Amino acid sequence: MASSRSDFAALLRAWRDRLAPADAGFAPKASRRAPGLRREELAELAGLSVDYILRLEQGRAKHPSDQVVGALARALQLSRAERDQLYRSAGLLPPRDGTVSAHVPPGVQRLAARLGDVPIGVFTADWTLVWWNAMWSALHGDPTVLPAAERNLARALFGTGAARDPVLRVRPERGPDTFETSIVADLKDAVSRYPADTRLARLVRELRAESEVFAHHWATRATAAQHTSDRKTIRHPEIGDILLDCDVLIVAGADLRMVTYTAATGSSDAGKLDLLRVTGAHIAVPRP
Known part of the structure; x- marks a missing residue:
C-alpha cells in the first residue's frame, strides 16, 4: 500500500x-x-x-x-x-467500458482553454458537468461549491438540491418545456447505450421518484434531441440580465457535449460579458 x-x-x-x-x-x-x-x-x-x-x-x-x-x-x-x-x-479500478465516460480528451481541454473569453462547460452523456472555465463560473457561479453529485443538469432541472438555484436563473427562448424534454430525451438515449451504468440508472430512478415533471417526460416517446442553437437570458446577481446565444457542440468519439455562450460583437450583451471577463471571474454567485 x-x-x-x-x-x-x-x-x-x-x-x-x-x-x-x-x-x-x-x-x-x-x-x-x-x-x-x-x-x-x-x-x-x-x-x-x-x-x-x-x-x-x-x-x-x-x-x-x-x-x-x-x-x-x-x-x-x-x-x-x-x-x-x-x-x-490509487488502488482503484479504472472506469469500465460500457459506462458513461467522464474523460475529457487533452485536445478538447486545450481547445476550450484557448477560448477563455467564452463561457464553456463540458458535459458527459448524462449531462454531468466535468469541465468548465473561469467565464463559466463567472456566469453561472462556481461549480465547486456544489457536491459532485449535484453538478448534473438533469438534477438541476428536476431535483430539489443546491444545483437548482443557478438553473432557475436561465430562461431559454424556446421555452422551459422544450429544454426539459431535450434533456430527458438525452438521458433515455444514454440509458439505451449504457445499460450497465449503475450510476446513470440510479440518477434516472431517483429523478422519476422525486419529480412528477421528469416522470411525465420519461413516460413520453421522446427521442434523442438534435441540439440546435438557442438564445438564453441569464439573470446574473451583479450584472443583471444577459441575453446570449447558447450552442451545444458534440465532441465526436468522446460522447461529450461542449456548451458555449456568446454574444454579437458590439452588442450590449457582449459588453456585459466583457465586464464579467474583467471582474466577474471573482464574483461569487450566492447560493441558498
Whole structure:
C-alpha cells in the first residue's frame, strides 16, 4: 500500500510538472520558476484544496476517491491510458467500458482553454458537468461549491438540491418545456447505450421518484434531441440580465457535449460579458 501511494504521488508530481499553464488556460507569468502547473492551479482545476494536493503529492493523503482521481485526471489532461494508470496507482479500478465516460480528451481541454473569453462547460452523456472555465463560473457561479453529485443538469432541472438555484436563473427562448424534454430525451438515449451504468440508472430512478415533471417526460416517446442553437437570458446577481446565444457542440468519439455562450460583437450583451471577463471571474454567485 505504501508503494502504491508513492507511485500515485510520483505520477501526480510528474504530470503536474509536464502540463503547460497555457494549455490549462492560465496566462504565463514572469515569476514562474517551473514550466508546469503550480499546486494552486491544479487545485483550482480539479476543485480541490491546495493542502489536499500537497498531502497527495507527499503520500500523506490516503485512499483518494474515484471522483477525486477522475477530477485530477481531467485537470492534468491525461490520456485514457494515463488516466487508468493513475486510478490503479490509487488502488482503484479504472472506469469500465460500457459506462458513461467522464474523460475529457487533452485536445478538447486545450481547445476550450484557448477560448477563455467564452463561457464553456463540458458535459458527459448524462449531462454531468466535468469541465468548465473561469467565464463559466463567472456566469453561472462556481461549480465547486456544489457536491459532485449535484453538478448534473438533469438534477438541476428536476431535483430539489443546491444545483437548482443557478438553473432557475436561465430562461431559454424556446421555452422551459422544450429544454426539459431535450434533456430527458438525452438521458433515455444514454440509458439505451449504457445499460450497465449503475450510476446513470440510479440518477434516472431517483429523478422519476422525486419529480412528477421528469416522470411525465420519461413516460413520453421522446427521442434523442438534435441540439440546435438557442438564445438564453441569464439573470446574473451583479450584472443583471444577459441575453446570449447558447450552442451545444458534440465532441465526436468522446460522447461529450461542449456548451458555449456568446454574444454579437458590439452588442450590449457582449459588453456585459466583457465586464464579467474583467471582474466577474471573482464574483461569487450566492447560493441558498
